[in-house]
Amino acid sequence: MKLIAAMSGGVDSAVAAARAVDAGHEVVGVHLALSSNPQKYRSGARGCCTIEDSHDARRAADVIGIPFYIWDMAEEFHDGVVENFLSEYASGRTPNPCLRCNEKIKFAAVLDRAKGLGFDGVITGHYAQMRENELGRVMYRAQDPGKDQSYVLAVLNSDQLAGAHFPLGDTFKEEVRKEAKKRGLYVANKPDSHDICFVPSGDNAGWLRDRLGSEIGEIVDEAGNKLGEHKGAYTYTIGQRRGLGLTVPADGGSPRYVLKIEPKTNTVVVGAHEALAVKKIVGEKPIWCGPVPATQTQYRGFAQVRAHGAPLAASYTHDGESIRVELDEPLFGLATGQGLVIYDGDRVVGSATVAQTE
Amino acid sequence: MTIYLDHAATAPINDAAISALTEQVKKLGNASSVHNQGRAIRKDVEDARHLLSELVGCNPSEIIFTGSGTEANNLAIKGFYWNAIASNPKRKVIVTSAFEHHAILDPVEWLVEHEAAEQILIPITKVGVIDLDFLKDLIANRGAEIALISVMHSNNELGSLQPIAEVVKIAGDIPVHTDAVQSFGKVDFDFKQLGTTAATISAHKVGGPLGVAALILQRGLDLTPILHGGGQEREIRSGTLNAPAIVSFAAAAKSAIENRVANFKKVRELRDYFISQLKIAIPDLVINSVSDPALPGIVNATFPGTESDALLLLLDSEGISASAGSACSAGVPRPSHVLLALGISEADADASLRISIGSTNTKEEIDQVIKVFPSVVERARSAFVVNGLN
Numbered sequence: 001m002k003l004i005a006a007m008s009g010g011v012d013s014a015v016a017a018a019r020a021v022d023a024g025h026e027v028v029g030v031h032l033a034l035s036s037n038p039q040k041y042r043s044g045a046r047g048c049c050t051i052e053d054s055h056d057a058r059r060a061a062d063v064i065g066i067p068f069y070i071w072d073m074a075e076e077f078h079d080g081v082v083e084n085f086l087s088e089y090a091s092g093r094t095p096n097p098c099l100r101c102n103e104k105i106k107f108a109a110v111l112d113r114a115k116g117l118g119f120d121g122v123i124t125g126h127y128a129q130m131r132e133n134e135l136g137r138v139m140y141r142a143q144d145p146g147k148d149q150s151y152v153l154a155v156l157n158s159d160q161l162a163g164a165h166f167p168l169g170d171t172f173k174e175e176v177r178k179e180a181k182k183r184g185l186y187v188a189n190k191p192d193s194h195d196i197c198f199v200p201s202g203d204n205a206g207w208l209r210d211r212l213g214s215e216i217g218e219i220v221d222e223a224g225n226k227l228g229e230h231k232g233a234y235t236y237t238i239g240q241r242r243g244l245g246l247t248v249p250a251d252g253g254s255p256r257y258v259l260k261i262e263p264k265t266n267t268v269v270v271g272a273h274e275a276l277a278v279k280k281i282v283g284e285k286p287i288w289c290g291p292v293p294a295t296q297t298q299y300r301g302f303a304q305v306r307a308h309g310a311p312l313a314a315s316y317t318h319d320g321e322s323i324r325v326e327l328d329e330p331l332f333g334l335a336t337g338q339g340l341v342i343y344d345g346d347r348v349v350g351s352a353t354v355a356q357t358e
Numbered sequence: 359m360t361i362y363l364d365h366a367a368t369a370p371i372n373d374a375a376i377s378a379l380t381e382q383v384k385k386l387g388n389a390s391s392v393h394n395q396g397r398a399i400r401k402d403v404e405d406a407r408h409l410l411s412e413l414v415g416c417n418p419s420e421i422i423f424t425g426s427g428t429e430a431n432n433l434a435i436k437g438f439y440w441n442a443i444a445s446n447p448k449r450k451v452i453v454t455s456a457f458e459h460h461a462i463l464d465p466v467e468w469l470v471e472h473e474a475a476e477q478i479l480i481p482i483t484k485v486g487v488i489d490l491d492f493l494k495d496l497i498a499n500r501g502a503e504i505a506l507i508s509v510m511h512s513n514n515e516l517g518s519l520q521p522i523a524e525v526v527k528i529a530g531d532i533p534v535h536t537d538a539v540q541s542f543g544k545v546d547f548d549f550k551q552l553g554t555t556a557a558t559i560s561a562h563k564v565g566g567p568l569g570v571a572a573l574i575l576q577r578g579l580d581l582t583p584i585l586h587g588g589g590q591e592r593e594i595r596s597g598t599l600n601a602p603a604i605v606s607f608a609a610a611a612k613s614a615i616e617n618r619v620a621n622f623k624k625v626r627e628l629r630d631y632f633i634s635q636l637k638i639a640i641p642d643l644v645i646n647s648v649s650d651p652a653l654p655g656i657v658n659a660t661f662p663g664t665e666s667d668a669l670l671l672l673l674d675s676e677g678i679s680a681s682a683g684s685a686c687s688a689g690v691p692r693p694s695h696v697l698l699a700l701g702i703s704e705a706d707a708d709a710s711l712r713i714s715i716g717s718t719n720t721k722e723e724i725d726q727v728i729k730v731f732p733s734v735v736e737r738a739r740s741a742f743v744v745n746g747l748n
Contacts, residue, residue: 028671033690054689069671070689116741117668 002026003165004114005123006106007061007068009053011180011187012125012168014060018183019167020123021064027123029061029068032110034077035198060185071113073105080104082198089234090212092263093337096152096307097196099351103155111163121163128153128348129169130161137162138290141346144172151307154341154351157287205235217266219244222259222275233266239276239333246270257333277330281305283323283340283352293349295319302343303327305334305354311343323352360677361723365655365716366514366540367681372565375610379567382602389599390588399601406608413611414559414574415548422573422591423604427539427560428461429584430573433595434535434556435465435508437581439475442505442533444582449505451476453496455488455520456699460684462508462537463695480509482699486518486648494528504532511538511557512545515696515712517656518648519545526553539563539571543614544622544653549574561603566610570603621717625654628715628724633657635728640735646697646710655715658697660706664738667691669711672734678727680713
């Protein structure tokens with residue numbers, strides 16, 4: 001096959017590209033320039049958006065011996081990911097930009113361009129497994145549970161997955177590093193990337209305040225009594241306990257948690273841990289990563305609501321517009337806007353965006 | 359099979375240059391040393407300087423060897439600027455064409471940002487040459503403030519030769535520098551006859567090695583150096599002389615000049631053939647490059663509805679090497695400032711390629727390129743449409 005390898009400059013995408021070459025594919029490396037004003041050097045453990053990273057990617061491609069180009073996706077990234085991130089926060093939801101990036105950039109803008117140019121698909125260094133079986137071409141969790149990234153890929157529909165290749169899904173991260181070293185890829189020891197790539201300081205709240213303003217608002221209890229003030233409701237996360245700066249103690253001295261964020265009134269509602277309990281989740285805009293389950297039928301499976309969250313045993317149904325999940329055991333702290341991913345064992349069934357919780 | 363159509367970026371090293379380089383690199387000695395090894399190297403370097411001066415049409419002492427064309431351009435821009443403001447602080451204006459290479463534009467911009475220089479760009483006419491009337495008016499109005507005029511001898515993306523002799527005439531006492539890296543060895547170039555104060559030439563554009571170039575600088579002029587040290591090259595450019603590269607540079611230039619007329623004719627014919635065939639293969643293309651007076655081998659064309667990085671990727675996958683505009687520090691392709699200066703829209707500039715033919719290319723290669731071009735353009739267009747829908 002003719003494949004585009006999306007190369008971030010990190011060890012995973014470099015080894016993924018090299019494996020695809022070994023497998024006999026015609027591979028062309030592409031680094032995505034996602035920022036119109038990139039930083040020169042990496043700071044901390046961020047790993048894909050600096051000029052240094054693009055040089056690392058080019059160096060890896062040269063060592064592997066494949067052509068390498070830089071594709072300017074800054075505009076697409078800004079419109080599809082950064083703007084969405086801001087508007088979601090401004091509406092009081094908690095988005096996951098990595099999900100959006102996979103959905104709108106890597107397996108949309110990049111995959112479409114690759115296909116237009118005559119390529120068959122896109123390779124990334126994500127940890128997930130594509131398998132062909134009686135269900136078709138479907139996605140499973142990675143072999144390495146510590147690195148599994150199927151959660152952030154669950155936004156890909158069957159068409160997108162048909163062009164997606166994840167050569168690292170069957171390997172543990174440590175093995176990938178060893179392999180990189182053996183292949184002479186000097187990114188072998190490069191640290192893993194964390195956090196949000198377009199927030200170079202790592203200070204998410206500060207970054208949001210700079211863009212959405214820092215209007216002072218009230219922190220209230222469930223009855224509406226004012227307990228304190230905050231600088232921008234959207235910088236809080238449901239379930240957050242630290243950094244509330246409350247001086248009025250709760251009854252019985254138990255800690256308070258963020259229960260709700262109300263962007264219209266710029267209010268943060270806090271309360272006891274028990275009030276965070278969620279048993280029912282409604283997710284909207286479902287995306288199916290394989291066969292579409294029958295509507296109005298109850299299935300058993302697992303729900304996951306965070307990139308590295310635990311799979312939670314649950315029953316689910318859907319009506320085409322939304323997915324309703326009933327958890328066996330309550331979950332504490334879930335924000336609207338988070339990704340809801342449904343698994344059948346290790347297979348990714350599909351995903352939706354959390355719209356309501358009970 | 360690979361087909362190299364990027365000769366304006368760098369040209370293949372010629373046989374004369376290779377043998378001069380490989381012989382010289384074996385020799386021990388620093389040209390600045392007084393002992394016998396030093397003297398022997400010194401003689402080789404000065405013989406090369408002498409030979410090169412004959413080929414350039416200058417005095418041997420007017421050649422200042424540098425490490426690159428970029429360095430020679432920086433030396434000229436900064437050196438003339440510093441000289442000018444030292445003698446008269448009002449002379450802060452640096453005039454260049456709008457479509458100079460970045461090795462001219464960027465040092466000027468640096469002086470604007472750091473040393474209060476003022477940059478004035480001469481606009482480009484529709485036929486790809488500088489607007490001489492603009493320059494005349496400028497000199498009439500602000501001549502006393504101008505530190506330096508720098509206009510390239512020929513444009514590297516359009517091929518158009520610039521009216522340098524006219525510039526010299528209009529400039530009067532104002533120093534004129536010309537970046538002649540694309541012209542030297544390809545078209546008629548004689549420093550004395552041209553009359554500029556300074557000129558830049560580079561070895562790797564004429565079949566010589568990388569890492570050596572020269573600023574040709576009129577005698578009696580002392581530029582403020584950028585590199586200070588051993589005082590080599592009239593104390594204008596310190597640094598141990600790179601004897602192997604210098605000797606090889608002269609050998610390459612000799613070969614290029616000896617074959618210049620024949621090569622010009624051959625390359626010009628290939629270029630004209632390529633353009634005529636390309637127009638048939640891609641009927642809606644627009645040729646931006648200039649046919650005459652121009653460098654022999656430059657073709658610049660817009661392929662509407664494409665993106666140049668897609669075209670380059672697809673040509674590369676067919677083994678064909680061409681180029682487009684320039685890239686920012688992150689490697690992101692940017693529309694060519696040369697085409698923008700010519701008045702071409704950003705979208706069209708983004709859809710343009712430069713193909714530069716050299717004397718080692720053949721008609722068979724051109725035929726092969728023409729054969730794959732329609733499918734390359736078609737795929738680039740479908741990738742662009744797909745992208746546009748997102």
